[in-house]
Every structure is written in C-alpha cells, then in structure tokens.
Amino acid sequence: MAPNYESTRADGIATLLTGISGLLKSEKFTDLEVRLGDRVWNVHKSIVCARSEFFVKACNGEFREGKEGIVELHDDEPDVIDKMFHYMYNNEYDDADTETVPVLFNVRIVAAAEKYFVDHLALLAVSKLDYYVEDSWATRPFADGIEETYTTTADTDRQLRDAFLEVVDRHADELFDKDSTRYPHFQAMAAKTVSFSMEVAARLAKAEGIRRSRVTYRCPGANCPMVFRSTMKEADTSVVRKCGKCGLDSNYSWDKWQQFRTIFDGTVIETA
Structure with a gap:
C-alpha cells in the first residue's frame, strides 16, 4: 500500500524543521557572527536572510558586515534577540523562560520583529x-x-x-x-x-x-417583565423579534414593540 501523501508530506516538513533547528544548536556550517555587547550568536546567512530583510541588507557584499561576516547590534535586549533567532530556526519561541514577564516581553518581541523586519514574528x-x-x-x-x-x-x-x-x-x-x-x-x-x-x-x-x-422597549405580553434596549428605530420594521422571556409570537416586529415603549427603570433584562 502506497504511503499517504498528506502524512508523508507532514513528516517531511517536520524532519526539515528539526534539521534546521539543530543547526542553531550545533553551530555547524555557520557563516555569520552577530554581536550584541558581550553576547555572540553564530548563525547561517541562508537562514536569517530568509527570515529577515534586515540581514539581507546587512549581508549584502557591498557592506562591511557582508565582507567580514560580522553584524553588530545595538540598544537591544539580549534575551529578545536570542528568542528572535530561535524563532528564525524553529518558527516558535518560549516566552516563559525569561526574567521579563510575558506581557512586557512579547511587546519587546514585536518591537524587535519590526526593527529587524522578521516576517510573521510580530x-x-x-x-x-x-x-x-x-x-x-x-x-x-x-x-x-x-x-x-x-x-x-x-x-x-x-x-x-x-x-x-x-x-x-x-x-x-x-x-x-x-x-x-x-x-x-x-x-x-x-x-x-x-x-x-x-x-x-x-x-x-x-x-x-x-x-x-438605544431606545428602551418593553414586551407587550401580559405580565411579561422583559425590558431591553436597542439601537433599532421605529422605521426598522423588517426585523422580527421573539421575546426570549415569554416566547411571545415572533410576528411582533419592531414597530409594534415601539408602541409599548415605557420609562426605563434601570433594570436591563436583555440588550439587543
């Protein structure tokens, strides 16, 4: 029996992503050094340039960074940059293993994604x-x-x-x-x-x-306490409504309900 196409394709993609992820951890075949203060990341031009337009321009042969294979970053938080590279290789990052609380950390990830033009990270x-x-x-x-x-x-x-x-x-x-x-x-x-x-x-x-x-309406049903507010106006007669409280026949349209408008006592049972 031939292998299933979809599952085989999915397995192949998973294997590819695992292989790419392993490159970041092993640092094999790296050809670009990224520096931020005393932190250094050894990465692959083919990977980071595929995910970031910033690195495409930085690695262009016309610039010093492209010739020397070194890119220096400034005014960034090392943990954020570390997660940014992790995302480039894994399409995911963990926001729970940093010293910064997740709400603030993810805002900083968005800022980095915009600064370095990292597709989809934001x-x-x-x-x-x-x-x-x-x-x-x-x-x-x-x-x-x-x-x-x-x-x-x-x-x-x-x-x-x-x-x-x-x-x-x-x-x-x-x-x-x-x-x-x-x-x-x-x-x-x-x-x-x-x-x-x-x-x-x-x-x-x-x-x-x-x-x-909104206008206040009251159900015309005998002894029904249903009161509601709506932006529907008297001219809007095409919408039919059934009372959710007493089940009054749905033939009562909005203009009929308008006739039973009453002074609102502050208790909204339903808001339409």
Whole structure:
C-alpha cells in the first residue's frame, strides 16, 4: 500500500524543521557572527536572510558586515534577540523562560520583529500576548506594556494596540476610578502616553454614543417583565423579534414593540 501523501508530506516538513533547528544548536556550517555587547550568536546567512530583510541588507557584499561576516547590534535586549533567532530556526519561541514577564516581553518581541523586519514574528508575539493580557490588566507590567507599545512599535500596528485597548475597555471603570488611587501606575502611564489616552477616549466616546442611541422597549405580553434596549428605530420594521422571556409570537416586529415603549427603570433584562 502506497504511503499517504498528506502524512508523508507532514513528516517531511517536520524532519526539515528539526534539521534546521539543530543547526542553531550545533553551530555547524555557520557563516555569520552577530554581536550584541558581550553576547555572540553564530548563525547561517541562508537562514536569517530568509527570515529577515534586515540581514539581507546587512549581508549584502557591498557592506562591511557582508565582507567580514560580522553584524553588530545595538540598544537591544539580549534575551529578545536570542528568542528572535530561535524563532528564525524553529518558527516558535518560549516566552516563559525569561526574567521579563510575558506581557512586557512579547511587546519587546514585536518591537524587535519590526526593527529587524522578521516576517510573521510580530503576529506570533501578539497572539501570545493576547493570552496573558486579560489576567494582567491590574498589574504594573500591563501598564508598562502599553507605554512600550505606544513608544517603541509602529503606529500602524493595530493588532498589538487593540489587544491592550480591548482589555482596557472591559476594565475602564476600575482603571480610571474617580479617586485615581486604585491603579496609580496605570493612571500615571495614561497621563504621559497621550496617544494611548486619546485612543481610549475615542473608543469610550463611541461606546457612549451607541448607548445613548438605544431606545428602551418593553414586551407587550401580559405580565411579561422583559425590558431591553436597542439601537433599532421605529422605521426598522423588517426585523422580527421573539421575546426570549415569554416566547411571545415572533410576528411582533419592531414597530409594534415601539408602541409599548415605557420609562426605563434601570433594570436591563436583555440588550439587543
């Protein structure tokens, strides 16, 4: 029986990746030395140039680095660069074995990915960061991560910024408490990171506009307590609704519900 094509192909890819990964560990056949302070990485031009446009330009024969086989980096965190090279050879990196907490570390990985033009690394870092941010919103690293995001990464990096902003949206009442005492590290960061604060204000203003545009409705069913708010207006008669509380016949459309609008007592049972 002939081998299965898909499984054979997958096994071949796995073997290839294992072989490439082993090259970084063994340092066999290396032809490029990368220096950062007292740290040195012996890597392969063919690998790093395939993953990074920065190294393509650095290894070009017209430049000293290309002729001498040495590239010197500056103003980078060694652990971040180490993970960047690990990613180039393994398509993955571990954010749990560093001294920097994962939220902050992954922001720095994004900054390095953008600085050295490493394809797809920033996307992987954002996906990792997204795993941590919801549980870290009340911590100092969360605030520090936002500050670094808005000062060290590209303004066009919406996925990284939105990962933080969506969490801030959900916890805005706590983070921006009126006494400004519960999370002073966050509020101090927001005060000096103007671009972040402007984006938060714009998002909260939009949410408030949507909230104010909602109309309060009450189910016309006898003794049914269903009250809900919606942006649907009287003219929107094409949408049919069935009461989720009493199961009132779905033939009641929005214009019929509009007739039973009542003063809202503050208890929303359902928001449409």
